[in-house]
Amino acid sequence: MDDDPLIDAIRRAVVAAPEDVTLRVHLGRLLLDAGRRVEATTEAAAAVAVAPDDAAARALMLEALQPDATAGPAAPGPDDAATDDAGPPPATGFDWHAAEQQVEHIVEPAFVDDDGPDPNPASAFSVERAGVRFADVGGMETVKQRLTAAFLAPLANPELRTLYGKSLRGGLLLYGPPGCGKTFIARAVAGELGARFMSVSITDVLDPYVGQSERNIEAVFRAARAAAPCVVFFDEVDALGQRRSQTRSSHVRGMVNQLLTELDGIDGGNEGVFVLAATNQPWDVDPALRRPGRLDRTVLVLPPDAPAREAVFRGHLRDRPVEGIDAAALAKRTEGFSGADIAYVCEVAAERALMDSVTTGSVRLIGMADLLGALGEVRPSTGAWLDAARNVVLFGEDDGTYADLRAWLKRSKR
Template sequence: MDHEPTDPVIDALRRAVASAPHDVPLRVHLGRLLLDAGRTAEATAEAAAALAAEPTDAAAGTLMLDTLRGGSAPVSSAAPSSAPSSSAPEETADDRTSFDWHAAEQEVEHLVGPAFVDDLDADDPDLPSAFSVEDPGTRFTDVGGMEHVKQRLNAAFLAPLANPELRALYGKSLRGGLLLYGPPGCGKTFIARAVAGELGARFLSVAITDVLDPYIGVSERNIQAVFEAARAAAPCVVFFDEVDALGQRRSQTRSSHVRGMVNQLLTELDGISGGNEGVFVLAATNQPWDVEPALRRPGRLDRTVLVLPPDAPAREAVFRTHLRDRPLEGVDVGVLAKRTEGFSGADIAYVCEVAAERALMDSVASGTARLIGMPDLLDSVAEVRPSTRSWLDTARNVVLFGEDDGTYADLRAYLKKSKR
């Protein structure tokens, strides 16, 4: 490749542009000199850079026009003349109007991006919608213990789907809903994901913040959008977390906004606006007694499953999960499981965090890293109080003194067995 002849003026301007790259007039002046010297490609690059910095600059646009024509401009951009040059005709407004900017952009697309673009988000299938379904990535084998909950879920959803002939024989529909209730932190969301994994279905998790909107009618449209997304992705499990906030008792509120949300949710559960075949609705709540009774009518969230604090096998699995990637020595998860009766999964996770913190602080004080041992974990168990106690106290009052149509039979049996 031949080297361009050295021009001290051009070289000086290049250094000036390098020190002030956003100085558009300076860059245009350099481009004009390059064009006059017959170095069209370099002039085009300078014009493109000037237009990228200031797309509306007239001098930069004129320079680009001249470079594409392959010749120099009749006038200097630094000192425009009042009279046209005799070597070229004067450019008129019609010439600028008829200039093909699309062709010009194609000429310099390797140097600078286009000045204007269309809406890139309009037809992009990879962009998530307001309510996006996902693969759950969890199966029942990932859930330790909780055999009673698994049996109830198997009867409600899994067995009918796995046996289509028997489903047809007994007229069992692939639609319906189920309400998971129990103390906080006991894995209701995790179980819902496992149900979706067992069904081979997609998963759509919905929180109150995803739906609630201060403007009238928007919350109702959001609920409708949830079910439309689920129907389009069927089979799909829709999981409503904290459904008592979304579908609270209408008798306990005077807000027309809340009433509208509840009514819309009831409509969608009935599948009036679109068939719900293949759409499985799971909901979770810590306060089932605050849920609108109409939501638990047959055909809606008509089955309830009590998700209690994890049993011993489940507690062992939770300990193993949260201690898996930590340095351990002589840890017996069986002993830990026995010492944490009534702890939720979240409580056990916190126990592991406190034990790791103890070992870390000892290592900082001694200057030598040590492993997490049973004394750390047992001390943490003694320090942490189960968060389920307050919930069980409230539940006991509801069962003993509130209205119970048999919905809380499992809860009553558990309270009796645990002598609460």
């Protein structure tokens, strides 16, 4: 049967403006009035797909899918043959399931069955391969020895571990001035262990909704246990586990309590989970976090010594165009510089060479003059931290936690 001229004209208009819901609904109404229910359903479904909340489109869909009780049976057309076999509609209510089956080739279903919670939900916290090892860390021999005793030696000697009853669980707190490689050494530990690595900061955990921060901490440990052996690294742990005596926020206290619960690892659940934490302010970390079985060992990460500074210079200049660089001489001139300070010196030197090349129109390599000039502009950033640390050691409570720091300050005459 040929289309009605009006229907044909409006159909062409719909083809020209497929997003016009009002026009498409009008076409559906004309088709429905003409007894062409399947075509009307198609137009209604297309309108709902464009504007799911449009009342006229939804009303047209309902009317098109529900046969007219006053009308007699229509002669089956080629489009109606498949739907006639579906049987009579339900006596009461509207059968959404049957309706979705009729239009499933046009639009996605509006309702789906809930099969219950996923028994293995995806975690928002992902683990990764560390990619570095101790060989990539310049200097820091004392730190490496402490980490070897805590984690690496027991893992590499399972017989001795069993003999001495040494568990593969535990935590360690790295503290020291900012920019001295605490995160890098944590990655190197994971690389030496052959374990996966997960880095967690306060922004990954903190949530404004009550109880969600605690659930985030639980999710961190659940993901780590599933990926064991795994190193979990909490950066700036003083923000996440700050002293509860210094805050009245129930939000913060809840996070600390949850972290304590997860570190305890009920029923040995943390076997193969190695917890490392880093902070610039260890005196602000809740004392309960440093009790035995938790972050019970502390390692001081100091500004790099001369061999380490030389290695840092070589690492940051390796992929840059340089000539005549004396890394040992630069290391001697950068006493008290952190690794981040040295990286910035290299960046400033590269900028000087780049701007000179732009000005002269001749590209040149980075030389010692650029690095020495950069050293004249950059000052070590560790001074403020060392001053604060000295005050804590001299005038704060001394329970032996900062013995290494006290000895170093004495040797360096600070």
